Amino acid sequence: MADTTTRPLGAQISHMLKDRGVDVIFGIPGVHNQEMYRGIEEAGITHVLARHEQGAGFMADGYARATGKPGVAYVITGPGLCNIMTPMGQAYSDSVPMLVISSCLDELAARRGQLHQMKDQRGAAETVCDWSEEARTAEAAYALVDRAWAEFSASRPRPKHIQVPIAQLEATAPAAPRPMRQTPIAGGTPMDVEKAQRLLAGARKPLFIFGGGARAGADAARKLVRHLGAASFTTYAGRGIIDPDAPLHFGSYLARPDSAAVIAQADALIAVGTELAEVDLWRAQLGHTAPMLRVDLDTESLTDPARAEWHVQSDAADFLSALHGAVATDAPGDSGWTAEEVARARLKWRLEVDAEYPGVLRVAEALQGCLPQDAMIYSDMTQFAYAAKEVWNMARPNHWHHPYGFGTLGYALPAAIGGAVARQGKPTLAIMGDYGFHYTMAELGVAVELGLPIPIILWDNAKLGAIEASMIGAQIAPNAVIARNPDFMKLAEAFGAGAERPARLSEMQEAVTAAFQADGPTLIYVTPDIAD
Structure with a gap:
């Protein structure tokens, strides 16, 4: 049965979040968002009182990275929202699911000098998150929360911001609807797997690059590179996807300048769950000469300047599992890579880091x-x-x-x-x-x-x-x-x-x-x- 209890909207939002699995909220109360605090304890949610909204945002980020669940923060209008924008920007760049809910002033156009007033609070937040919307009714607030939850599970996870006018937070509202079914993540198709198989067919020196987006596929990734005799790199965020003792694993040394020469030796390249961003490479070009296949949830990553020949928009874990299943019955690959050359490269790069x-x-x-x-x-x-x-x-x-x-x-x-x-x-x-x-x-x-x-x-x-x-x-x-x-x-x-x-x-x-x-x-x- 749906909850038919009538409460102020600020309290209803906390109950809605609890129904969607939220057990901790980070934040700081103020006179403009105190209605959001009315229902926290009643809903059975723990609140962590930060000393600054920037801290609250980073706490929500850290919680999300540890659990895979969205981190949630409550902040006030104006300075509270501004203070949490830095953590929102960090969560956006690192693909961290975070929901920031703030209050906002009821009217801006005809009044000036209000406490915490900004020219465009919603627009300011939108510069550092996936989207920023204002909920002017209870129904809109509930729909936006469910939209955020659906996108957290079905697309690249990134922070969202919802602001609710103070009068709406104080107004009586019906209970939120029951939680929706979780939206499934897009998986690779048999045709996508076939693309990868064609790329790998006959390759003597296949190379995989795994980013943070591939972390859930670590088990399949390890089996796959071992069976194919493929070499591998990880980005910093992808460390641990491949066993560090794997003999053909080059480690997280992509930013070493001469890793480009190593990558140029590959005759087939598959990059999974990585933007191949400046902060991964610290150079303009990856260095590959072989055809490349990119696997990512985000179409922007698939069409960036790396210009892969083949694109697969898919959840990394699903794709890696399907690809391993497709090649597992083949004979193990006869690798053109050697453990000795990998070990030499890793030692050289380690000595460079030690010198720097x-x-x-x-x-x-x-x-x-x-x-x-x-x-x-x-x-x-x-x-x-x-x-x-x-x-x-x-x-x-x-x-x-x-x-x-x-x-x-x-x-x-x-x-x-x-x-x-x-x-x-x-x-x-x-x-x-x-x-x-x-x-x-x-x-x-x-x-x-x-x-x-x-x-x-x-x-x-x-x-x-x-x-x-x-x-x-x-x-x-x-x-x-x-x-x-x-x-x-x-x-x-x-x-x-x-x-x-x-x-x-x-x-x-x-x-x-x-x-x-x-x-x-x-x-x-x-x-x-x-x-x-």
Whole structure:
């Protein structure tokens, strides 16, 4: 039976979200959106109070990446919506399902000087998300929520924004309709699989590139490359799709300039679930000379400048499973790739990373050596992460999250909080630089308040190191790359968090192990000299 209870629309929206599987909402209440808070507890939803709407958005992002479910945030008109736009932009570029619901003013054209007034709030939000719409009736609000849910499951997941006038939130409304059936994701057709088979037929050096969109197809991907004798790369977001010990896996070194020469050796290329974007390659061209087949849900990716000869619009997992099923009865491929050439390339690229980021790899290896197998990592825009995400082998996909596309500072701490809320009892880790920590350090209070045992690796090189290196490379005298840092240990203690400053790598490992068992977050302060 449908719920026939009459409530204010703000409360009805929370009940509707609960019926669609939402169990956590991140946000900050205000006088303009307080009606949205009327029904949260009654609906049985947990609310996480962020210290800033930017933090709320990153928490929703981290929750979504950990669960695959949409992250939901409630914010107020004007500054609340503006503050969450950076996380919305990050979620858009990294294909993260997020629903932001805000209030909005009832009338703009004839009134000025209202609290939180903007010229075009809806239009501003639309610049950083899939779509932004205003619901002027209860029926419209319900239809927009269901539209968002359908698109989250059936197309490339990206953030959506719904705003509701304050008077509508306060007005009595009937209950929302029952949840719709989940919209299925488009799968590949037999003709699509046949395209791939024709491309692979007779290929001696087939090569696959797997992006983050292929993570759900990891099992089929591993079987497929093994059976075909194919070599493989992954993007940073695709790490873990292929077993890092697979003898023909080149790893996540696509951004190494001479990976283009390796890719040019392939005589058949299949790219699955990847934009082949600037942040994947850091060069204009992939480097391939062989025909390429692209598999993606997004038609924009299929028609980008990479100009693949064959396009398949499909869910990656379905396509990979179907392709493996089609070739599994064939004799295993006689590969033209050798494990020796792959190992040489990986060693060369690893040494390059080590030379570019002196000392980081020793610290990264020590950190990797003390983490539980199912640890989930959230990293920030910091040199430590830049180096580690090239060389750190992931045994499984979807366990290292980074602000790849939009590239915002301050992501890791609040995103890790969202991940830890989703993964109660499972190990979750944050990696941040000293400058990035300044952006969202206030959210440390949320982790303390919730008792989340998150180790926070704070890598302090006392500067904006990557920017300084870029300035020097451009023959610009380094300027504005050093900020006065606080005493991070005392700051963490002031919030009520644990604080450790290990002098040796073994002490860092001990601190991380203990932090996973603590009754709250622990800031682990690490400087480059720990690697000496």
